[in-house]
Amino acid sequence: MTQARAIVVRHSWVAPALVTCAAALLLSSLAVFVATPLALMPVYLVKRYFVLDATSMLFLLVINSVFLGISVYMASRVGTSRILAQKILPRALLSLALMLGMNLGVMANNLLLLWVFMELTTLCAAPLVAQGESAQARRVAWQYLLYSSMSLALTFLGFLCLTRSAGLQGVELEFALDRMAQTLPAAGDSWQRLGFALILFGLGSKLGLAPLYSWLPATYEAAPTSTSALLAAVHFNIGIVAVFRVLQVLHAREIGFVTHELLIMGCLSLTVAAVQVMAARNYKRLIAYACVSSSGVIAIGLSVSKAAAYGVVLYVVSNAFVKALLFLTAGRLRAVYGTNEVAALSGVIRVLPFSGMLFAVGTFALLGFPPFGSFLAEMLILSGIVQAGQLLAFSILCTMLTIIFVATGRALFPMLWGPSERQGPAIVESWVTAVPKLGYVSVLVLLGAYIPEPVNALLRQVAQSIGGQ
Amino acid sequence: MRLPLMLFLLAALVPVFFGKVRSAPFWLVLQALALAWIGAIHHAEWSWHTLFGVLEVLLVRGVLAPLLLHRAIRLRADPDADLMPSNLFTWAIGTALIVLAFDFGGAAMADAPALALGVVGAMVAMVLLILSTNGAPAAQLAAVLFMENAIAVFESMLPKPWPLPVHLMLTAVYLLTVGVGSWLISRPDVPEPAPAEPAA
Numbered sequence: 107m108t109q110a111r112a113i114v115v116r117h118s119w120v121a122p123a124l125v126t127c128a129a130a131l132l133l134s135s136l137a138v139f140v141a142t143p144l145a146l147m148p149v150y151l152v153k154r155y156f157v158l159d160a161t162s163m164l165f166l167l168v169i170n171s172v173f174l175g176i177s178v179y180m181a182s183r184v185g186t187s188r189i190l191a192q193k194i195l196p197r198a199l200l201s202l203a204l205m206l207g208m209n210l211g212v213m214a215n216n217l218l219l220l221w222v223f224m225e226l227t228t229l230c231a232a233p234l235v236a237q238g239e240s241a242q243a244r245r246v247a248w249q250y251l252l253y254s255s256m257s258l259a260l261t262f263l264g265f266l267c268l269t270r271s272a273g274l275q276g277v278e279l280e281f282a283l284d285r286m287a288q289t290l291p292a293a294g295d296s297w298q299r300l301g302f303a304l305i306l307f308g309l310g311s312k313l314g315l316a317p318l319y320s321w322l323p324a325t326y327e328a329a330p331t332s333t334s335a336l337l338a339a340v341h342f343n344i345g346i347v348a349v350f351r352v353l354q355v356l357h358a359r360e361i362g363f364v365t366h367e368l369l370i371m372g373c374l375s376l377t378v379a380a381v382q383v384m385a386a387r388n389y390k391r392l393i394a395y396a397c398v399s400s401s402g403v404i405a406i407g408l409s410v411s412k413a414a415a416y417g418v419v420l421y422v423v424s425n426a427f428v429k430a431l432l433f434l435t436a437g438r439l440r441a442v443y444g445t446n447e448v449a450a451l452s453g454v455i456r457v458l459p460f461s462g463m464l465f466a467v468g469t470f471a472l473l474g475f476p477p478f479g480s481f482l483a484e485m486l487i488l489s490g491i492v493q494a495g496q497l498l499a500f501s502i503l504c505t506m507l508t509i510i511f512v513a514t515g516r517a518l519f520p521m522l523w524g525p526s527e528r529q530g531p532a533i534v535e536s537w538v539t540a541v542p543k544l545g546y547v548s549v550l551v552l553l554g555a556y557i558p559e560p561v562n563a564l565l566r567q568v569a570q571s572i573g574g575q
Numbered sequence: 576m577r578l579p580l581m582l583f584l585l586a587a588l589v590p591v592f593f594g595k596v597r598s599a600p601f602w603l604v605l606q607a608l609a610l611a612w613i614g615a616i617h618h619a620e621w622s623w624h625t626l627f628g629v630l631e632v633l634l635v636r637g638v639l640a641p642l643l644l645h646r647a648i649r650l651r652a653d654p655d656a657d658l659m660p661s662n663l664f665t666w667a668i669g670t671a672l673i674v675l676a677f678d679f680g681g682a683a684m685a686d687a688p689a690l691a692l693g694v695v696g697a698m699v700a701m702v703l704l705i706l707s708t709n710g711a712p713a714a715q716l717a718a719v720l721f722m723e724n725a726i727a728v729f730e731s732m733l734p735k736p737w738p739l740p741v742h743l744m745l746t747a748v749y750l751l752t753v754g755v756g757s758w759l760i761s762r763p764d765v766p767e768p769a770p771a772e773p774a775a
Binding site: 248256 | 752
């Protein structure tokens with residue numbers, strides 16, 4: 107016990123240092139955004155291995171903003187969680203290593219380099235998952251690593267198929283993003299199609315798209331809450347960036363098979379998520395299945411590309427903040443009630459007024475209510491799907507979203523507003539834990555009600571790069 | 576080219592059908608030797624890059640990875656598990672997948688690239704079969720390493736090797752995957768205890 111206390115005292119500097127690093131990352135991203143007009147992008151760095159373009163700029167801002175909130179949450183919990191206080195040094199180091207990999211990966215100007223950073227960030231995330239409180243956390247972390255390794259191995263096989271296709275046509279394929287489109291043979295043979303199919307299948311699995319989605323709910327549930335938020339709201343985005351990069355390479359080409367693959371994976375994921383949300387009795391798992399459904403919406407939106415592209419980009423950005431808000435608030439509920447079971451919680455809003463209210467706000471944002479960015483994004487995606495004439499996809503999307511809405515409401519609303527079994531006054535919550543979550547809510551409202559012009563221009567440019575109008 | 580490919584195929588398929596988890600490191604060494612042989616004869620002219628590639632395969636895939644896997648198997652104390660469950664059903668599916676993979680690879684015996692494709696296809700199919708039929712973490716890690724070696728065979732078919740920095744990064748990722756994977760599986764699973772304090 108004394109040794110544990112000594113560790114806690116010796117590492118008391120770690121949490122403030124983590125917050126300082128996170129703040130420095132966000133401030134640097136903001137400074138670069140302000141100092142580099144969109145017209146001057148892309149800016150190539152380090153012998154063209156890295157690029158600062160609209161896509162990398164947008165995701166740098168998103169991941170670093172979300173990470174600052176997560177690090178403040180971790181710092182605020184150090185004082186109340188003995189386990190976190192003892193493990194704060196490895197947790198902080200792994201989180202920072204993950205963020206370094208994320209920042210570099212988002213800026214990578216080479217698909218192979220991006221793949222390497224996806225692997226490296228996964229390797230940082232797996233030990234973080236293993237630090238969960240459940241006895242099975244290590245096993246779940248291994249499953250996470252296994253699924254990720256296999257997904258990324260399939261993606262790598264896809265790269266090799268593309269190289270073979272180019273080799274058979276006497277072309278040397280380059281994986282630098284600015285040159286890949288020119289060196290990719292225009293006559294797409296079966297190797298090229300197989301390559302892109304494998305790449306998208308692998309990346310889709312990394313995003314939690316069906317059929318290889320089962321790692322996601324298990325991992326998000328077993329991991330410590332801050333790690334779940336890190337995975338869902340930050341690490342998820344490197345997979346999205348990789349898909350965007352592939353679509354940017356395929357820009358202005360005939361990519362019917364790619365869009366069909368995305369459409370099928372998207373519809374399948376939504377269906378799976380709808381069924382699982384109906385059965386979920388654990389609020390952390392419920393949020394995890396909502397993440398599967400979000401991946402499905404993104405995949406369907408990307409499959410119709412043109413009209414829905416802006417909506418997809420807005421949805422991705424909103425989702426990062428929604429997931430972070432929900433997971434961090436779920437962590438607070440877990441800390442007070444000591445369980446993830448919905449049945450054990452009732453009248454949360456009376457016991458924890460602030461966290462209860464934030465969880466309700468997060469749930470509404472997740473379900474696509476106004477005035478949040480996710481509402482506007484879902485409307486734009488739905489309208490894009492109709493414009494593209496994909497009426498079957500539109501029907502599936504609407505039906506599944508309705509089922510998810512009803513099932514989520516049925517599970518969570520009694521938990522929030524039901525009769526409380528706990529006696530006594532409401533628990534007073536520290537303002538430090540509230541600040542990041544309030545920041546997330548402000549961003550979500552801003553994205554839904556008024557998007558500042560520089561941010562809007564950035565979103566538009568990213569949407570255009572993936573085939574948007 | 577055909578002889579090392581056949582050696583690789585044998586080193587990959589024999590353990591899947593007949594091997595126990597404890598023997599997986601030995602088969603990995605054999606696969607690495609075959610891989611190094613393929614790398615050595617694939618390039619007509621020797622360069623520093625070729626030499627590095629061969630040494631990297633021998634050292635990383637032939638020594639370090641099998642050692643880490645061996646250590647994890649020893650610590651996990653479950654060495655007698657089958658790599659793939661030994662029953663008629665999995666054997667029938669496995670055999671069918673190999674035939675299909677070679678069919679996909681074209682006339683497998685016609686030329687070396689077609690044979691290599693057949694080998695890669697068969698390996699990927701077998702790895703997916705192991706992963707879908709065996710829940711033992713040590714067998715799963717061995718399957719992941721078999722998959723990585725299959726990818727290395729495919730890589731060896733490229734007209735030009737990857738640039739050296741890319742090669743180095745891929746090696747680092749491979750080593751880290753083996754390291755983190757073997758660390759995660761090196762402890763036997765424990766039953767779920769009573770609820771404890773949240774970890775945040």
